[in-house]
Every structure is written in structure tokens, then in C-alpha cells.
Amino acid sequence: MLIGLIADSHDHVRHIQxxxxxxxxxxxxxxxxxxxxxxxxxIPPFEGLTLKGVFGNNDGDHYLILQKFSEIGATHLGSFGEVTADQKTIALYHGTDMPITEALEQAGKYDVVVSGHTHEKKVEFVGNTLAVNPGTAHGFDGESSIALLDTDTMDVAFIELN
Structure with missing residues (x-):
């Protein structure tokens, strides 16, 4: 199964598109x-995709974000989510609190931990857990990236958007 990973889009609609x-x-x-x-x-540009997301520390109007998720048939998981896909258990967390991110990666409970927040790409195994940060989709005058996770091989490919 191929899963698209994105974080920290920060209103950059062109990169989201x-x-x-x-x-x-x-x-x-x-x-x-x-x-x-x-x-x-x-949120509306994601229509037509199976989207699951969590809140980050810069997300503004939570009520309207949840409403937009509902309008496109997407699933919002709050501040933290557990997702099962292709028999893999995935933790989805923005990464605002680094000790929490590290605890999720080290717990041994998840096959994959996906986080953002730092705007830095990351792919590494912590024990048997694959820790992935797709980088920032916004870019902030630097590299703008997303990632693709192949759950069959557990390979991660980064793709630049700018």
C-alpha cells in the first residue's frame, strides 16, 4: 500500500495542490x-483523497477545520491518531512536544510514527519502529517536501515540491 505523508503546509495552497x-x-x-x-x-484541495489528519500547534480555527474535513469526507483525529493501514499500526502526531514524539517512537507499539513540526525530513528506525517526518510542505524559502511510504517494503521516498 502506498501512503502519502504531508505536514506543515502552513496555508501554502500552491504546494498543497x-x-x-x-x-x-x-x-x-x-x-x-x-x-x-x-x-x-x-482543506478542500484534498477532496477526492482518503485523508486523515491531526492538529498542529499553528492550526487556527479548529471548528472550521473540522467542518472542512467533514465537507470533503476526510477524517480528523484530533491532536493524536492511531491509524491501521495494510496491517501496520501508525501513530500520527504533529510533534509539538519532542519527548512525546520520542516516546511514541521508542514505545515499540507502532510500526510507523509520522510526525512533523520540526520542518526537517527524517526517516529512521527506532528499534522496529519506522519514524518519519516528511518535512515541510510549505518550504519557508527552503526545501518543500512530502513523502511516500510503501507499507510492503517500509521504504520512504521524499519528493520536493519547489
């Missing part, structure tokens, strides 16, 4: 967003 196009072209079956959409207007 690029990411969505890539996810659709690659036939991803699920998209996980690790938070910091920021504004509700960034």
Missing part, C-alpha cells in the same frame, strides 16, 4: 497529514 496532484498520480490509497494546515481554506 502540487502534493495532491502527486498523490493522485501515484495512486496513493491514504494521505496522512501531521498537522499545521493553519487555515480551513487549505
Amino acid at each position: 502540487k502534493a495532491v496532484k502527486i498523490f493522485k498520480e501515484r495512486n496513493v490509497e491514504l494521505v496522512l497529514h501531521a498537522g499545521d494546515f493553519c487555515s480551513p481554506f487549505t
